[in-house]
């Protein structure tokens with residue numbers, strides 16, 4: 696009976712319901728989690744390329760939590776397994792960070808990246824810069840450059856540590872870097888805002 700398919704069948708394909716808070720949102724605002732059909736597993740499908748059963752959820756701590764504990768995700772797993780919300784949050788954070796790292800590489804390959812205080816300062820002086828990223832443990836100089844960037848209308852974000860950012864570029868430490876491509880900057884900011892929403896307290 697087609698009638699019992701209900702709302703989902705009539706819904707515009709571009710809108711989905713969040714399995715956590717239950718509100719409807721544009722597909723782009725939600726992340727798809729693929730749920731195993733036989734074995735209980737959940738995979739993150741950021742690119743929406745995976746087949747199989749899936750549920751959509753806001754990439755926010757509260758929504759992931761309620762989806763896993765009592766919402767659509769718990770139902771999709773048919774009570775066979777109980778997934779800890781923390782493990783789903785971790786998977787999501789990992790995927791968004793991977794994506795952000797890929798975007799950093801893209802910025803480097805296309806020469807839209809300035810690494811380190813001197814290079815960042817020079818680029819800002821030349822009025823270049825769409826996103827300044829500083830390590831969360833950078834002090835002094837990072838503050839000053841972030842301030843300069845903000846004054847020039849360049850976005851800023853804090854991510855990782857000097858050691859973890861350094862690792863990405865085979866340096867021992869990296870406190871600050873600057874993206875000089877608007878599209879890449881926006882995509883990285885998007886990833887980092889999701890990471891923040893998935894890791895914030897409360």
Ligand SMILES: [Zn+2]
Pocket residue numbers: 713714715716717718752753758
């Ligand atoms: Zn939600």
